[in-house]
Amino acid sequence: MQPLFSFAPPPLNAAYKPKITALRLSSNKGHQNALLCTMEYAKDKCDCAISIDCDLQDDIEAIDDFIAHFTQGAEVVYGVRQSRQKDSFFKRNTALFFYKLMHIMGVNIIYNHADYRLLSNRALGALLEFKEVNLFLRGMVPLIGFESAQVYYDRNEREAGVSKYPLRKMLSFAWNGITSFSVxxxxxxxxxxxxxxxxxxxxxxxxxxxxxxxxxxxxxxxxxxxxxxxxxxxxxxxxxxxxxxxxxxxxxxxxxxxxxxxxxxxxx
The missing domain is CATH 1.10.287 (Helix Hairpins)
Structure with a gap:
């Protein structure tokens, strides 16, 4: 399940205390469904929402830049990794191959972007109009077509735990993305x-x-x-x-x- 952040200006002359809400699904429906669930939950509760993985590798300092682009009119802001030098040789090159293959297959996808992004309230509503069950959000979001921007950041080292995306899941995710968006x-x-x-x-x-x-x-x-x-x-x-x-x-x-x-x- 993905943590969800919703932003609203604090009341004047009052201490701002963010509200933290956790959603537990009835069963494990996968990463993409969990992420979409939080977006749907946030739809009517915020002006914009930022999705971020809970492994603490995505730089939260980039959120200020996300908000800056949003206030300037961008309705979709993509968090893009500046480099993959911290990845292993195998993971770095398989990721490069994946993005190139998706472009060859005709899928509009942001290079080195995962699921660290900001969506405005209107963009959230547009995303929820997609009704397919086979979700590939990295390919769905660019189809919205609203004004977008990119924020570049360096990804941190994993502090604890192990990745929930071993090679088998990565291959399954890539195949699902290809077959969901390309003939x-x-x-x-x-x-x-x-x-x-x-x-x-x-x-x-x-x-x-x-x-x-x-x-x-x-x-x-x-x-x-x-x-x-x-x-x-x-x-x-x-x-x-x-x-x-x-x-x-x-x-x-x-x-x-x-x-x-x-x-x-x-x-x-």
Missing amino acids: MPLRMVSVLGLVFFALSIALALFALYVKLFTDDAVYGWASMLIPLSFFSGVQLLSLGVIGEYIGKIYIESKHRPRFFIAEEIGEG
């Missing part, structure tokens, strides 16, 4: 189908040539097994990609609630 994998399957169809025609012509014009008409088992195995693998891969999209359509068609708030804990 490029389906087009790639179509292109592969055409390419391998052309190769199969060429192979058939070659076999016909050998049969009619040479004395080497006896084929070994390898010449049959390798093409069959190769094309069978391509067919299964293509069916898997298509099945992934059909599965998403099936889940979306149910229109099930994305989360339920089990408890609201706050002062007073």
